[in-house]
Amino acid sequence: MRHNVSPMRQKSVLTEYDPKPGVSVATLAYEYPSRFEVPEHAHGSDQLIYAIKGLMEVSSDQSVWLIPPHFALWIPAGTEHRIHMPGPVSMRTLYLRAGLCARSEPRCAVLHVTPLLRELIVEPVSVGQLRRRDRYACALRDLLLSQIQKATPVPTFVTLPREKRALTVAQAIVRNPAEAKTMASLCAKAGVSVRTIERTFRNEIGASFESWRRQVRLMKAGSYWSQDLPSRKWPTKSAILSPAPLSKCSAGHLEPLRKCGSLH
Numbered sequence: 001m002r003h004n005v006s007p008m009r010q011k012s013v014l015t016e017y018d019p020k021p022g023v024s025v026a027t028l029a030y031e032y033p034s035r036f037e038v039p040e041h042a043h044g045s046d047q048l049i050y051a052i053k054g055l056m057e058v059s060s061d062q063s064v065w066l067i068p069p070h071f072a073l074w075i076p077a078g079t080e081h082r083i084h085m086p087g088p089v090s091m092r093t094l095y096l097r098a099g100l101c102a103r104s105e106p107r108c109a110v111l112h113v114t115p116l117l118r119e120l121i122v123e124p125v126s127v128g129q130l131r132r133r134d135r136y137a138c139a140l141r142d143l144l145l146s147q148i149q150k151a152t153p154v155p156t157f158v159t160l161p162r163e164k165r166a167l168t169v170a171q172a173i174v175r176n177p178a179e180a181k182t183m184a185s186l187c188a189k190a191g192v193s194v195r196t197i198e199r200t201f202r203n204e205i206g207a208s209f210e211s212w213r214r215q216v217r218l219m220k221a222g223s224y225w226s227q228d229l230p231s232r233k234w235p236t237k238s239a240i241l242s243p244a245p246l247s248k249c250s251a252g253h254l255e256p257l258r259k260c261g262s263l264h
Helices: 115-127 135-150 164-175 183-190 194-204 209-225 236-241 251-259
Strands: 023-032 037-043 046-053 056-060 063-067 071-075 081-084 089-096 109-112 129-131 157-159
Touching: 023 115, 023 135, 046 056, 046 115, 056 071, 063 071, 089 115, 115 129, 115 135, 129 135, 157 209, 164 183, 164 194, 164 209, 183 194, 194 209
Parallel strands: none
Antiparallel strands: 023 089, 023 129, 037 081, 046 071, 046 089, 056 063, 056 081, 063 157, 071 109
16 A cells, blocks of 8 residues: 555645445554654544664654564554654554553554564554455454454653744754754743753653653663664664663663663
8 A cells, every 4th residue: 555645735634545334443554764744633543653674763742762673562442643754664553443452552653662562563564454354354454353352552752842932952962863963052942041041851751851851861772672683783873872881770661661672
């Protein structure tokens, strides 16, 4: 199925990818170039997005997730979100009829993708769509639903502030967390005082600016580690995120990824 991005230029609810009558699960396979942006939008169906190759940065409301292979993002129907591709991405997406898969928490969640779940994502995409009257499709659907429901959620996200100037500063950090700019220089560029930004982060995020920046860096490092990339192959500007200094402070933050078997 060809990915038509033209309807996404404005915030909207897209229905063209939703399962049609007689279909339980629709699918999409798409190859995105580096730095591609999918603008904010929502779907009328529940969505499971998974990259068989590459890293996705997904934002919804105040949350930002970095999703490497081994993980997928569950997005409930009607949830507005946008996607940034830092590099080339081979995406495989499942669109499930709303309410077909009941998860305990009806919100976005990063899920660990086991080898079985990976095949249950890739095979429906190969089939094209899972029809209700097709025995093979129904068997795939039932096993897929059971695996999504039991998939381990992983708390790998950071929260963004709502205040406009603080959001500008936060987005600059998310785009390039390894950049060694001081808080003062970031604030000056955004036209806001350091005191205001610090107060905004504590009030809206519940943490100091530097604590929040450290969490962004840990999330970024975890995404590289989970792709089994040795530090010498990380982007040059991410050298500050090398495993040596992180090992002293990030065990608690990266433990959820280790438990999923993605970090070694």
